[in-house]
Amino acid sequence: MITKEQVEHVAKLARLSLTGEEIDLYSKQLSKILDYIDQLNEVNTKGVEPMTQPIPTVNVMREDLVKKQFARDEILKNAPHEEYGFFRVPKIGE
């Protein structure tokens, strides 16, 4: 069972602001999802390596070669706020 406190904690970590109703709803829904996941624990996985990636490929790598493609102006178009060539963000820390 996922408690309301756990939902609040996860919401805080994910920077989500939830209403009391949403917290109730998500604690129920998340509990159901976890119950479903628990069914998987019934399968005997002894001797089976955990899989971290469903794609049956390894070692996709590139050579260390520079390819510069983007002008700063172009990049900063995606910034909600910019100044002096920097991204501008709310003040952080001291």
Place this chain on the structure above:
Amino acid sequence: MTLTQTKTEYEVVIGLEVHAQLKTKTKIFCNCPVDFGAEPNTNVCPVCLGMPGVLPVLNKQVVAYAIKTGLALGCEIVKHCKFDRKQYFYPDLPKNYQISQYDQPICSNGFLDVNGKKIGIQRIHMEEDAGKLVHAGSDRLHGSDYSLVDYNRTGTPLLEIVSLPDIRSIEEARDYAQLLRSILRYLDVCDGNLEEGSMRCDVNVSLRPVGSSILGTRSEIKNVNSFKSLVRAIEAEIERQTEILNSGGKVIQETRLFEENSGKTVSMRSKEEAHDYRYFPEPDLVPLEISKEWINEIKETIPELPHNKKIRYPKDYGLNSDDIKVLIEDRNMAEYYEAVIRLGANPKKAANWLIGPVTAYLKEHKTDIINSCMTPVQLADLLVFIEKGIINDNIAKAEILGEILSNGTNAKEIIEQKGLAQITDEGALKQAVKEVLDQNPEQLKQLKEGKEKVRGFFVGQVMKKTDGKASPNIVNKLIDEFLK
């Protein structure tokens, strides 16, 4: 500065986490150049900015450097590993997660031999660096309610090298960090500049009563930007924790910031709360499988490392430990020295020349041995000219060395052009020696009475008369003859 001793009743336990920026041309997951002097946000792309829909692709060189470092530090290299996402919100991290390695680091269980003691290396993993924040407080932004971010550094490849808490003194921590830096530089994987942040040390410090085998609560100190700061930060933290423990208090596990000006550590706790990174495997990258062949190939590229040279040099070259320390600090210098020796130079003499006048010149001209114009052959030749008595030490230092270093002219040419060859003709020197002895009867009397100090005065006077070109050996021999 002097190192203070830990209070007798407590033993300090230290572990170091070192972040080393790798000297690759491009970032770890995209083709953007790694270039530290660049204008803000000029080396960024949708991948390192974490735009929706982009895919990271791993830089092969990063993996090769990680393996190289792991091998040099006696680590096991994992056969199979993956990357993970470490989630946290901070504006220097545009994706809101950092791609790192959590439970499958590429290297583990190594060690570093620091002055004969093995300091364990728990793990080495690959990850991406974050961007740089320009905080309010710089004049332009004083009083502002926002920060500015430069993402050029975002995605720069890092190795995080984590030691075990095996370090037991401030000196040992410093020696460990210095040796690690030296090794990273020998391997040519990181330039090891603490001031500029290409190598960053986080220090875990805890105290425990002497004799106890249980670890005390540690604090982690960040913002240590030099070896001097490393020493000062640990000193300050030992003092702080000692006071807490002596007054019956408890040390809290937290992250603290070393403040250069006050020399104190201050709590960063407010920022670090909710240490819950919710790691999970990075779905955008496929796993790595590292073959034995690749490891062997990389093994071949590892040079002899400084701690091995430290053991070998006294045996092979008969040098003392101070000289060795200077010679092996920089790989280029050490390899230059060895090249000069291979050309037949006397090991002690070659060391003296490199440590003394050559290093002085390089420092004065803000360069290094590899960027000077003097080849090992030219230094070896110069030493031969001195050994054969064609020129003396002082002439070589004052008139010849600088020219070889700056222009790459051969010593032979300089000697001929400037007419610097030593006067070794006894007939030619006899007159000069006689004159000097005759002109200084007082000193001559002293010399005859056995005051050998005065001999230097006479040799000096003869040198003056001969523009420094007299052979000191022959002058001494002639003085002896006159005294008979």
